[in-house]
Amino acid sequence: MRQRHKPWADDFLKENTHLIIPNPEQKKGKWQELFGNDNPIHLEIGTGKGQFMAGMAEQHPNVNFIGIELAKSIIVMAGSKMKDAGRDNVVLLHVDAADLQELFAENEISVIYLNFSDPWPKKRHAKRRLTFHTFLEQYQHILQPEGEIVLKTDNQGLFEYSLVSFSQFGLKLEDVTIDLHSIEDSENIMTEYEEKFSAKGQPIYRCRAQFD
Template sequence: MRLRNKPWAKPLMAENPQWVVTEPEQFRGKWQTRFAKEAPIYIEVGMGKGRFIVEMAEKYPERNFIGLEIQTAATGMALKKQIEKQLPNLQFICANGSGLETFFAKNEVAGVYLNFSDPWPKKRQAKRRLTYKSFLKQYEYVMEPKGYLEFKTDNMGLFEYSLTSLNNYGMKFEQVWLDLHSDEEAVVDNVMTEYEQKFSEKGQPIYKLKAQF
């Protein structure tokens, strides 16, 4: 969902270059230099307002996290959270996520999160879905061999499509949840996004998969 323009977002990003990168190609193969210490790097493609990636960075201080978002307004809102928390293991990229191979070196990333991505429901829009084969190829390139792709959505159609797409690509599923919040064990470790909380409170099932190349 596209947010309304936030005139303050770009100036805020310009004032805080220690947290936000707008030309990620410059750090290809060198992302560890952006963090306080070296650690496995996990990225969220399409972080929205940043709730998930910020809470993950808080929960797992032994890991490094990068939230990637194309919308300046959303990045600005995530940045506000980081300015308040000052997490040393969190960075943001404001750029188009379709260029991951130019942002990260081969095997530079430990894991990829896709949360509540745009479903692009029309058949002609399939290539825009973040689980389309061209995107999977990029994730495979940037992610280390033992890394995992985790995907959550409230959209059954997109989830069914994604299961097929990943299977056709030859990926191995570690686990699939058709109603994530009904699984007590899964909920204990689950970190929610803004959309996830909204939809789950309305009784909407949340679908999730965890898979490996």
């Protein structure tokens, strides 16, 4: 979906460098220093408008959160939401997540969230899926031993593909559900897309995959 240009976006980025971190590759291996504590770091790839990150940061004050979003018009909306929330345990990165090893050191991240990622349904685009094996290799590098990936999606095809991809890579699958909202989970923070799709009666798929 094409995003509307936000004329205030550049000014927001310049005025909120404490929240949307410029030159994040310079923080590689030093993210806990930026947060000023040794709390675990959780990473969301594709923050959308920031509802998930804001909710998680509030729900888990002893966890540091980093959200990555490439679209400028989207990340400034997420940034505005974080600014209003006033949390000091969340920052955003306006970068492409294609090479995470440029941004994070080995074992620097505890959990990776993949929420409603682009399914890239055509077979020739499989390598762009965030659960393709080349991405899993990066996740394994930046995640701590026994770190985990949490996947949520409304797309059955992507979910099934991801389960196979995880298994073939040797990850241990846990908490696999094909209808997340049919179970009691008071800790589930919904994204904007999740609210939209679930309101239409679409099932939400979720799983956790852990590196041994």
